[in-house]
Amino acid sequence: MKSYTVLISIVAALGGLLFGFDTAVIAGTLHYLKSVFQLNDAQIGLVVGAASIGCIPGALFAGGLADKFGRKKLMIVTSVLYIIAALGSGAAGSFTQLVIYRLIGGVAIGMASTLAPIYISEVAPPTFRGRLGMLQQLAIVTGILLSFISNYLIVDTSLPFLNSDNYWRYMLAAAVVPSVIFFVLLLLVPESPRWLVSKSKIAEAKKVFGSIYSDKESQEQVKLVTDDIASESKPALSDVFSPRFRKVVIIGLVFASIAQLTGINIVFYYAPLIFEKIHVGGSVLFQTILTGVVNLIFTILAFPLIDRLGRKKLLLIGSTIMGLCMFTLAALFHFNMLQNYFVLLTIFVYIGGFACTWGVVLWVYVAEIFPNKIRGTATSIAVFGNWVANSIVSLTFPVMLSQLGPVATFGVYGIVNISMILFVSSYVFETKGVPLERIEELYTRTKSAKA
Template identity: 70%
Template sequence: MKFYTIIISAVAALGGLLFGFDTAVIAGTLQTLRHYFELSDAEIGGLVAAASIGCIPGAFFAGRLSDYFGRKKMMLVTALLYVVAALGCGIAGSFSELVIYRFIGGLAIGMASALAPIYISEIAPAGVRGRLGMLQQLAIVLGILVSFISNYLIANTASELITADNQWRYMLAAALIPSVVFFFLLLFVPESPRWLILKDRVQQARRIFGRIYFAAAADAEVEIVQADISKAARKVKFSEIFSPRYRKVVFIGFVFAAIAQLTGINIIFYYAPLIFEKTHMGGSVLFQTLLTGIVNLIFTLVAFALIDRVGRKKLLLGGSAVMGCCMLVIGWLFYRENLDNYFVLITIFIYIGAFACTWGAVLWVYVAEIFPNRIRGSATSFAIFGNWVSNAIVSYTFPIMLSGLGAAATFFAYGLINAGMILFVSRYIFETKGVALESIEEHYIRTTPVSNL
């Protein structure tokens, strides 16, 4: 693999850094915003969920638009939306304006969550596709951590410009810097060669493959992609992803992406300060939240060594088991009100570590690699659309569940969901480790019997 391939994959993955930053930065502002705008639990849930709701159309249309305009052009649009959202959140004059700009940020996040995995999967050699695809997750994790660090530093900065009443503005506007950097770096990356072949721009694709692969491999890759695309008509309607030929794999991708949110990972990152407020460990809740971001990063790095070696399915099964146990333990500790020690924090760290090196590592790789070339854009968007619908539901309902049902019942519920996910993975998820993109359709037909669906 050439270093050039790593560089352009990393640039595409920067959209994931902004994805992680924008989704997690809200955690550090909730306490201030609750008092600043006098918000109820439902309004807090609505503010957090606004970004997730924006992600739904963003993810749904991104793949289809990228099939028409190209992966690179749509990533540039995504970067511009990030800029608008960061500026808007920083100067919002009312709660309604803040929700609108959070929604715009959500459009960008949804688009980035679909486009970066598609782009990376289409330029990555099969043997390292898992690790290159994981650059998206690594960038998301770095974005989450950077947002926690940024929030912590801003909250502990006393000056004439940054006060207790307006620090939330600086926290939310901080995304402006990486947004501008992302836009300018995108100007230097090439278009996806597989998309170019879909558009009959073969010579241009050949030149780009030549920069990604060594000469002989580049020519072979062009021939493989051309042969795969020529099997069917060039133009694909969105409705075709539900045809009998593709329905099975689209079902698997959609449900898989949706239930990834039911692990409960984002209730930790979005609402960590609210959770830590309910414990009796003392210390800064923002600092404890920052520690969760560090753990997330460490175990994401561990996943790099595992995903192309252990495989996707084994990681998912192991992660669901550990995460389910952790959620049940946390629920039990809240039920017994045994919160005057660091066991809750340690259990949360184990939970985050398990997610980071299993579901977090596999999600963005898997949803972009399981679909055939000709439907990848639309099918990946549809799968990630399911992810964000589920995310919006979880984001909105968690503070209501926390105040209405109590922490114990809430975490017990997520524990049972994680345990139940083992059944879905066991029955429907097929292994893709080391399988070429052009061979995956045949692979899932062979390994996933129709009777299972």
């Protein structure tokens, strides 16, 4: 694999870094926002969930727009929206303004979470697609960690213009730096060669494929993609839900949705609220940084696993670990065993279990299971489901925690995680090492075997 392929994949994945930064940075601001704007539990849920709500239209329309205008152009639009959201959130003069700019940031996140996996899957050689696709998740967890570190430094730095009334402004505005970097680097990457072929721009596609593969392989790729697209009529929205594709689209939608119902983002969005109930481990913001460190370490550890063990095995392992950890947390809160480090260890094991399984598989799988004809729109639908579930989790968790208590709340998430084992066993099919143009054949064989 050429280094050029890695570099352009890294640039595309920077949208994921901003995705992680923007979604997680809110955790450090909640204490200050609650005081400044006198927020209740429902309003806290809205501030946190606004980004997830904005992700819904961003994810839903990004794929179709990318099919029409190109992956690169839409990623550039995404970077501009990130810049607007960062500056606007930091300068917000009211609760309403803050929610609006969080919604704009959410639109950018939803677009990035759809576009980056599509772009990377379309430039990656099949044998490396899993690892390159994981760059998206690696960027997300790096963004999460950077947001936690940024929040910690802003509060810990003794600068005269920083105080408890404006800490949150600088926390939210800090995202403008990586957003500008993302915008500049996007100007240097090429358009997806598969999209170029779909628009009959064969000469440009050959040039991009030539930078990714050897001369012989690039010619083979152009022919493979050209033949695949030539055999298909122009896609319509109705094609996505036709009998031919309906089942795989539903599998992708449910898969992406339940990835959020694992409860992983309650840890990252509401880490300070959780850690306030635990009586060990130092400051709340420092504990929050540790969750980001664990997330990053286990994401890196998963790199050699996704193309070796495959997607399905990792998902089954992850669901088991996360379910047991949620039940353990429920038990620890039930017996009021919060004065020991086993609570923190359980949370870290849960994060690690997600990071090296569901976390890395999610963005790889939703971008590779759909045939070329419907990939953009179908991926949007799957990611749309992911963000709807994320919004539900974000909006309901603070209310659940205060009304039901931590025992019932973590118990519910434990049941959900264990239940996911049945879904993965029954419906997820392995895609390890399969060329994108052969995915439908694999899926058809899987259906025939089950029939």
